[in-house]
Amino acid sequence: MKPIKLIYLFLAAAILPFSGCEKFLDSENLTQANTGNYPRTVEDAKQVVTGIYNNLNIANTNPQFTFYYISELASDDRLGGGGDNDFVMQAEDLMMNYNADMLRQFWIDRYKGIYQANLAIETLGNITNYESTDQKNQMLGEAHFLRAFFYYELASLFGNVPLITATSPAVNLPKASSEQEWGQILQDLKTAIELMPAKPRGSAEEGHVNKWVAEAMMGRAFLFYTGYYQKENITLPDGSSISKSDVIAWVDDCVNNSGYTLVTSDYRNLWAYSNRLTVNDYNYTKGKGLKWVEDDNAINPESMFAIKFSQFASWDAGATIGYSNQYALHFGMRGGQDFGNTFPFGQGWGAGPVAPNLWNDWTTSEPNDPRRTASICYIPDELPNYKRGGWSDFVQETDYFEKKTSAITCKASDGSGYRATFEYEMYKGFSSDNYQLNNIHDLVLIRFADVLLMQSELKKDATGMNRVRARVGLPAIAYSDAALRNERRWELCFEGIRWNDIRRWHIAEEALAKQINQPTYHGGKPDKNGIQGDGYVARYQATGGFFKIPESEISLSQGVLEQNAGWSSGDYTGWIETGR
Template identity: 60%
Template sequence: MKKIIYLFTLALIFTSCEDFLDTKDLTRKNTSNFPETVEDAEQMLAAIYNNLNLSSQDPQFSYFYAASLASDDQFGGGGENDRLMQALDLLMNYNNSMLEPYWTARYKGIYRANTAIETIDNCSGWDNEDQRNQMKGEAYFMRAFFYDELASFFGQVPLVITTEAQNLPKASADELYAQIASDLKMAIELMPNKPYTSVEAGHVTKWTAEALMARVFLFYTGFYNKSELPLVEGGSVSKADVVAWLEDCIDNSGHNLVGDFRELWAYTNKYTVDDYSYTANEDLTWAENDLEVNPESMFAIKYSNFADWGTTIGYSNQYMLHFGLRGGQPYENTFPFGQGWGAGPVNPTLWNDWVAAEPNDVRRVASIIDLPNELPNYAKGGWTDMVQETDYWQKKYTPVTAYNEDGSIASSYSVLMHGTTDNMQLDNTKDIVLIRLADVYLMHSELTETNTYMNMVRNRAGLDPIDYSLENIQKERRWELAFEGTRWNDIRRWGIAPDVLQAQIGIDCYFKGTPDVTKSIGGGYKARYEATNGGFFPIPENQISLSDGILTQNDGWGTGSGAEYSGWN
């Protein structure tokens, strides 16, 4: 049974009522008696982390999903009626509140983090000061992470840093990023200077906070043309500060690169690796076999075999279900890859650019399925309705099948490894890794304009060293981190988004299994990107209504904006 630290969501009922005796409530948890103990603190943290799974129940309403489809390396895909997938790709609107589940989920997470930050010092019984500081630092990190996603996704959003009920307008980008940077700095200073192995798997560490600080710094300074990150308390975070933190992370975290790039991905699991022609006889061992901790993973959404229909569906990896090859066809046609809803077909331009730049890069075939050559029996069209299908699919977050002892094919290796139900909608358990060490190496090279760590990443892929240049680091990030949710913010902060997005028009694809080309819809990708002031998505109209107009809609959305998506044809 796969361990998961987010299994239980903390249900808190806080009341402000006091009876005439002012007695302590012994029958339920409220602000008079919670939190008091270390166990209470652990429950508060579990509730914060659980928010990652809350937004996974339908991943279409999430930053990772939208960033994947909005980038230039993946199209929307799905069936004709999966218009939200296509709308995210096209930077268009499917309905006025299409992203409300994500908005409300993240603000729930922020409220839980605020609660922990305000009350964790009330707890007693700590083993030592490091234990208290670790938990408090985690709460600061998670609040920063939630706001970083919201600021990347929506631009300006309300900044809520207390549990007091408030109706707030949008905060400016400077205010948001000052809070994010201050929270991360606090997390770095609070969490102990110990190897990641000293912290329970699934929890963030000081090293995770140092890595996220670098990612935030690169986006904020690049996208907003700044030189430093502001801090709420005054002063700022400089490039030199970020580099020092990255070097601290690299030298002291205990994280290391997995030996072979392919061992990061679930198709090298022990039940599949020998039956997959690409990995057979390659002596590969998946880094997450039998609940092993991936030494390269620094922050991940964790999944388990506890998923069921309803509120717990998010405990299975619904991203992999959505990103699976579309269509109900025999698993023999797609082995070792399972099936799903068909979101995110790969833009052929990525494959072609990669071949031209690095024809011997093992990461290309390790990351992308070349359908005609690798799965020649795959039937296009997926339930006869697929949109924007291509000859390429990503391998990193696609379901992976395995042979049962009787020769039949289970819908996931998790059926054999973790005892999950053989159900394609519930049995994907691979973690979504949000930050890994290779990203830290590449961020260090970009910030220092040096090639040492970039070439360590290349060396793992069997490639020769190269000199540092902006063009080279852009390529390395595209190859190494393909389909991992980073490309969208990378092209935005580098200022290349309008051109690379517009280049998606006129690309060969398939519509319902027949040849087609990608189209200019809503004025085209570049026009939509510019209309939305750099790719910010719409604030849910329901939230604007609930605020009595305190919130205002982002540019490029709403009535008369030309943002409404009505379908592919």
């Protein structure tokens, strides 16, 4: 069992629906929850907050439509991948459109999460039996953080979107301006920082955010807004403002007082391939004394905010698929061969093949960096029995595979071969050895190393950056923007960070151009990542990196919502071979 990881999954099932209670009598409804009688107790409050977190898992039901997934595929470090019919993966890589409502489910899911956060912010103050003011403020702070996080993803993905900060009906709202939108995001993060007590997390709070996570997210949001929109500071809805010096103070507090720390024993211990069931059967890690920081449900001291999963995912009604790590399935090696050929990497849909330009840039810039082979598998060297092509339809396949977020396998303890996931052996309770439902290792969204690198970038000082380098045995270097940008790319590759980094640094066009004509395979045969449609650079110039607002939402608004620039054309109809 994995009891810690079930904190908000169990509670979410207990949340009652809200509905109107008045009929023809002015009386209290004792059978249905509504904002007049719920939440009433601290337990009710916990359920309300839990419901907001559950939105992370609901969106994970369809990961290819999420901001995290698109951030990976649209960046210069990955290609689209998948099979001939996986148009969404390839369209996201190319910043093209597959259909009019390609991303509508994510739009709906995140606005549901925002509604739940609004409800919590409006009602949690009504409860009178909190154990302490800190308990009340912690819950309110979490609600403000999650609303900010959901809007951060929507604003990063779609640009300007309607800003809804109350549960009262808001019909046909136009897009907010970037200043209004990001002002609200940073206002919520500031409120979360000020509300939540400076209290280190315990095992009972694993999976919940705290004051220092909000400070880290403040750094991420401020850097994107000021970089992308080229601003120095931002005015908040309450009339106050946030400057770089304010953000530096918060990030410094996070670094100095949060209790989060780098995993200094070995960088590879951060990733699931070093788990105790796999580590000594994988030639790359065998005999190296490695130990995964999450073995047997241990807490990763570097993980600050992560999506948690459990054994209870199923195909049954109720959207419980998202209780498993569907990102690991999607990023797994495209299936169709024996698990022994891909061990220790599990199989899945083959999304996000590593772009050869990442390996080449890294080799040229920092050839002795051990993170390169810790993060990327060079298939010809590590997997000699691997068969290209997946189900004979693999698009944009390369000789490189990312090691961080994939499914991971292990040998069966009964000697029968390989398990589809190591979790089947490590955590008992699965009904079957299912490669689609049994990936349950965390998807980390904010890691302490990122905070150290943000600290260096904000302060133009190499201290944090060199702490990160020292962890992997690299020498200290002087600060420069170029060095910092490389360090973020190497340290944080495949962690949903790179896309917003290259956009806020205004280097996206230059970076994406390197993907053109990179060697790939299509159906197992040599191909090239040639220009599709208008090409990477032209699509970025047309869209600014923002994706299409779902057409159904524009129709429902009766035209009040306006479509983003660059989306009058660009429909993706399938991969065009360029290299055979």
